[in-house]
Amino acid sequence: MAQMLSTQPYKGTRDFYPADMKLRNWFFGRIRRALELAAFEEYNGPMLESLDIYIAKSGEEIANEQTYNFTDRGGRRLAVRPEMTPTVARLVAAKMGELNFPLKWFSIPNLYRYERPQRGRLREHWQVNVDIFGCDTYEADLEIISTAVSLMRAFEADESMFRVHINNRRFFNDVIAAIAGTDAEGSRKVSKVVDRRNKVTREAYEKDMAELGVDADKLARIDALYSMSVEEATALCPESRGSQELLELFRALRELGLDKYCVFDFGIIRGLDYYTGTVFEVFDEAPENNRAMFGGGRYDNLVGLFVKNANISGVGFGFGDVTLENFLVTHKLIPDIYASGTKVLVTRFDDVPYARYTALVAEMRENGIESSMYIGQKKFGKQIDYAIRNNYSHIVVMGGSELASGTLKVKNLKTREETEMPIEALVSFLLA
Ligand code: HAM
Secondary structure (H helix, E strand, O other): OOOOOOOOOOOOOOOOOHHHHHHHHHHHHHHHHHHHHOOOEEOOOOOEEEOHHHHHHOOHHHHHHHOEEEEOOOOOEEEEOOOOHHHHHHHHHHOOOOOOOOEEEEEOOEEEOOOOOEOOEOOEEEEEEEEEEOOOOHHHHHHHHHHHHHHHHOOOOOOOOEEEEEEEHHHHHHHHHHHHOOOHHHHHHHHHHHHHHHHOOHHHHHHHHHHOOOOHHHHHHHHHHOOOOHHHHHOOOOOOHHHHHHHHHHHHHHHOOOHHHEEEOOOOOOOOOOOOOEEEEEEEOOOOOOOOOEEEEEEOOOHHHOOOOOOOOEEEEEEEHHHHHHHHHHOOOOOOOOOOOOEEEEOOOOOOOHHHHHHHHHHHHHOOOEEEEOOOOOOHHHHHHHHHHOOOOEEEEOOHHHHHOOEEEEEEOOOOOEEEEEHHHHHHHHHO
16 A cells, blocks of 8 residues: 655644634734724735845844745745844835835734744744834834733733843943953844854863953953843943943833843843844743743844835834743633533425525524534534534524424523524524
């Protein structure tokens, strides 16, 4: 016999059966509503992009190690999008003259990254992307961070469950220069070591730092930064524009009462190369969910990849479905999504013409009642089993004898209550 093909999805990807889709649609529905309420507009773009747009700015890890890429039949080098930010920057660049800034945009694309599958990280995920383009002041950073908090609040998450960790790339470069005497390139290399520090041993971290000229004394001063408050840290280089941006942002967060969700964290670098100012990640406070849930920040020159001297800044974040689902499950924030709502199955009997049933279902649907007739010819008991297993709330029973007397029965499958009524009363009964 020929070998059967595997039923497993490709490593690191998931199949979404209807129950899985129901959950995903529920949480993305909440997010979409919260974003639309805050006047963000939805956009989308293609799954395939020129590989070059990732090589240019996303950084080596994403472009060289994590993209799924190939050459098409016309010899073009393409990648399946590993992130959305270069795509949205391209969209903005292409219609720069016509768009009305500041833009408040969002999208929920699926993305592919060749990563080692693990808790919180897969090869395909869906990522809510929220970005503001064309506002250079801290107000856009503030709006983005408060939007991130409001998305968590939309699930009734409170400050004991998650934390926004905030840093600033300009501040990072300046404070490293002040401590270690590095130039821009040297600071960039140090940032890569800091970014990796939780993934390597302490010895490896020290060795990497030493290779960049950071001796034990300088390293101790850098290490001290991880436990400093924003005031203490910025006092080390008060003249830095990054310090001023950080202080301004934290002052505004305090004014809005959002500081209880936020913390300054010198260890937040972000793996992507395009960030220039504020950077942040949101972490689940539950220790088993240790991968970042959101990542984002300000990028001042991504649109400039596509249009010379474009000068349109952006700030935004990405928020993945995998970590969100872990978060919601861990903190028990998923309600019974089948609990509410009426869903009616019309059971069928041979002695009633088919058209009587289709008319009943059509009338319910016209009145906004989710309903179906049982498809096929099974015994009544099997039809009831089917209704229960498919989360119907009610069944309608209209056999030959009921029809003859112009009545039907409605059975509530949760309460087991049965009500007999004239056929014409069905819709108003269900709506009541
Ligand atoms: P990122 O930090 O690479 O940023 O990803 C953002 C979020 O997407 C992560 O915090 C995580 O929730 C989710 N995520 C990323 N990779 C995976 C994966 N392999 N499996 C599951 N979830 C994942 C970006 O992608 C930026 N482009 C975000 C951004 C938007 N910055 C500005 N605007």
